[in-house]
Amino acid sequence: MAENIFNLQNAGFSYRAESLLFTDLNLSIEAGESICLLGANGSGKSSLLKILCALNYIEIGSFKAFGYEISEKQMENDNFCKDYYRRVGFVFQNSDAQLFTTRVWDEIAFGPLQMDFPRKEIQNRVNDIIKVLQIEHLANRPPFRLSGGEKKKVALASILVLNPEVIILDEPTAGLDPRSQNWLVDLLLQLNSVGRTIIVATHDLNLAHTLTKRTLLLSEEHKVVYDGDTQESLRNTDLLMKVNLIDQFTHIHEQFKHLHIYVHC
Ligand SMILES: Nc1ncnc2c1ncn2[C@@H]1O[C@H](COP(=O)(O)OP(=O)(O)OP(=O)(O)O)[C@@H](O)[C@H]1O
Ligand SMILES: [Mg+2]
Structure with a gap:
């Protein structure tokens, strides 16, 4: 049986005392899965990923990772x-x-040094990772002077250099040609095929389709409204429209009125 990596039970989280962003969040993720988190702007994708990465802490319910209850206090334990x-x-x-460093090479070495x-x-x-990501030409440059796509590759290298079991990426294809x-999809597919767990948040339905088997769909009310097969979710246009991932609009072209589907990515 695959190892349970993340388990959220009846979890509640808020940024502001007066209103909860997530209420009663339930989610279980096993080792080796490839999951995409889809939702409109502000639906809570990044916030949920940050809970999984122990950068946001839930206030209600339980969040376990690798069987350990995760809290701010637990993360204060250095080891x-x-x-x-x-x-x-x-x-x-x-x-x-x-x-944040002044040289790409140092940026990638920071994690292993820590x-x-x-x-x-x-x-x-x-x-090795500089070679795999084909960024040899950037190794001595200051990260803050790189293009958006180059920065993304360096950020990815600084994570992959530690060879993590779970790779969580927030909008990984945004800004990439x-x-x-x-190339990124191929790399992530390869990593998944050798057992790495991949979790991506995206608006990119194409990425969801080519990379992931399971989809979590967040509504604009910050609820998980779908948790299941990716291909099935992508065929459910009504649901995708309801959560504002695709939109339809009418438009007059020559003498005909057309209905177009607009994909948000
Ligand atoms: N640090 C923060 N402090 C207060 N509110 C926040 C903070 N980060 C996010 N929020 C709010 O939480 C909600 C969810 O934001 P989040 O960034 O998780 O959405 P998202 O689905 O990732 O959106 P996008 O597609 O635009 O990246 C939004 O209403 C946002 O304004
Ligand atoms: Mg986001």
Whole structure:
């Protein structure tokens, strides 16, 4: 039986004391799954990913990761925290929130340094991942001077260098050109095929279709309104329209009135 990685039970979370963003959130994720989290702007995708990454803490209910109850207090335990971020890698929606050193090479080496890996191993890991992500030409450049897509690749490298069991990516294809998008999907599919758990938040239905088997659909009221097979969810146009992932509009073209489906990505 696959290991249970994340388990949320009757969880509630808020940013502001007066109103809960999530109420009664229930979710179970097993090792080796490929999951996409779909929802309109503001539906709570990033907030939910941050709960899984122990960057947001629930206030009601229970959140367990790898069988351990996760709380702010638990994450203050240095060894536990290091182990957690060795196992769970998170690529932020906004790369600028992730990159902070003055050289790409140092950025990628930061995680392994924090994990106290031997110096030689750090060098090997960093050089290997730079090669895999084909970013040798960026190695000596300051991350803040890179293009959006280049920053995203560096952010991804800084996570993959630790070879985490769970890879969580927030809008990974946003801002990437078509070749880079395909390359990223191939890379994530390969990682999933060797047992890594992949969780992505996206508006990109194409990414959901090619990469993931399971979809969680968040409504604009921050509720999980679908949890099941990805292909089935993508065929459910009524549901996708209801949660504002696709839209339809009429438009007059020559003498005909057409109904178009607009995909939000
Ligand atoms: N740090 C924060 N403090 C207060 N409110 C926040 C914070 N982060 C997000 N929110 C609010 O929580 C709600 C969900 O935001 P979240 O970023 O999780 O949505 P999202 O589904 O990721 O949206 P998008 O598709 O635009 O990335 C929004 O109403 C947002 O304004
Ligand atoms: Mg978001």
